Structures are given as C-alpha cells and as structure tokens.
Amino acid sequence: MPRTILVVDDDPHIRQLLVFALAKAGLESIEAGDGEEALALAASHAPDLVVLDINMPKMDGLEVCRRLRAEGEMPILFLSSRDDEIDRVLGIELGADDYVVKPFSPREVVARVVAILRRAAARAPEGDKAAPAIRHAKLALDLDGWRAEWAGTEVALTVTEFSILRVLATTPAKVFSRDAIIDRLHGPSFAVTDRTIDSHIRNLRGKFTAVGGHDVVETRAGVGYRLGPCSGAS
Structure with a gap:
C-alpha cells in the first residue's frame, strides 16, 4: 500500500x-x-x-x-x-x-x-524467519521488531536513533566516524551534518541514562563513536 x-x-x-x-x-x-x-x-x-x-x-x-x-x-x-x-x-x-x-x-x-x-520498513533478509537479536551485556536489540531494551526494560527510540544504535551494536569493537554512520544510514554522499549525528547520539544517551544505561555509547575524541560496555556502570 x-x-x-x-x-x-x-x-x-x-x-x-x-x-x-x-x-x-x-x-x-x-x-x-x-x-x-x-x-x-x-x-x-x-x-x-x-x-x-x-x-x-x-x-x-x-x-x-x-x-x-x-x-x-x-x-x-x-x-x-x-x-x-x-x-x-x-x-x-x-x-x-x-x-x-x-x-x-x-x-x-x-x-x-x-x-x-x-x-x-527494514525487515529481516528474505528467507529468514526472523532477524537475530543483538545482545551486549544489558542492551538488547530486537532487529525484527525494532525494539530496544535495557535490562529488560523497553527504551522507546525513534527510527534514526534505533538505526544508529544498530550500526554500533552490529560491530561493537569498531569506532565509527560520523561520516561512516551517515553512510550506513543514508548511503554515500548523503548531505547530513556531523551536528545532526551528535544530536541523535545525545538523545540515545539521555534515554538510556534515564533507565540506568550510562555507558551505551562511547566517544572516541577526534574519531567518532562506538558501542560502550553496556554494563550500567556510571
């Protein structure tokens, strides 16, 4: 439709x-x-x-x-x-x-x-019954249902916030530059400013901090962002 x-x-x-x-x-x-x-x-x-x-x-x-x-x-x-x-x-x-x-x-x-x-509208690849969930310490992402949870508590995210977190969580050891995040979300050469990504990351941190997730996203100065340990340590 x-x-x-x-x-x-x-x-x-x-x-x-x-x-x-x-x-x-x-x-x-x-x-x-x-x-x-x-x-x-x-x-x-x-x-x-x-x-x-x-x-x-x-x-x-x-x-x-x-x-x-x-x-x-x-x-x-x-x-x-x-x-x-x-x-x-x-x-x-x-x-x-x-x-x-x-x-x-x-x-x-x-x-x-x-x-x-x-x-x-992203869904599991054709032929898969369901996209696998991503779990990292207290963080859980249901990729099929577009749901994020912290220690069993659902955290309501916008489409873009969930997409950014999925990018980070899919390769948790990798540090993503802002441009790399934009490319994963929109494709190469899509015009989005670094400040926009920073604002979405700030939103993510605020929502998870409210439920005890103080360490969901790490900043690597001069490089970008990566998934944090997600242990809840402040």
Missing part, C-alpha cells in the same frame, strides 16, 4: 510543491496549514511520516513534535525556514529524524523522506 505523508506548512505553495513531488515518488499526502490541524490529522489518519515546518501560527513545529513524541514514534522530518543551528538541533533533540533547511529542493525532501521510510 502507498505510504501516507502528512505535510505541515503554513505556506500553501510549499505544501503544493511537496505534495506534487511526493506523488511523483508514489507517496500519498495529506496537508495541514498549522500545528493544531497537524495534530488532528496525525490522530485521525496515522500517517507514515510527518514533514513538519518549524515556524507556524497557532502552534509551532517544535511543540507539534513534542506532542507527537509523547504519543509515539511516528517519523518526523523538520523544515526550517532559516539556517539556524539552534532550531535544527533542538528539533533533532525533541525526536525528529532529520531536517531540511529552506529554501530546499523538493527532490531533496523526497529523498530524505524515502530514506527514513526505508529504515522504518
């Missing part, structure tokens, strides 16, 4: 451009012109992903993201009207999976939407 994308922007011209571009990629769209309408449509239509403008009347995109994240892990791609690092990083820290800065190419937005959907 076609995936449904909720496009949220107070500019009808931008919505029209994105809906047209998404349709060419085989994706269905529904539209909202403000934050309140976006929340109502998200509740009634359960879209597969939300393309969400940050600056809107009635309720801005950051607050919409906050409320959506309180309800579940629906993928979110932010649109930012200016090249403002604070807005972008705050959006990622609230749980957005990616962002695009205006003015943007509709093709770039579609490419990022497709990349996020591809990660969300």
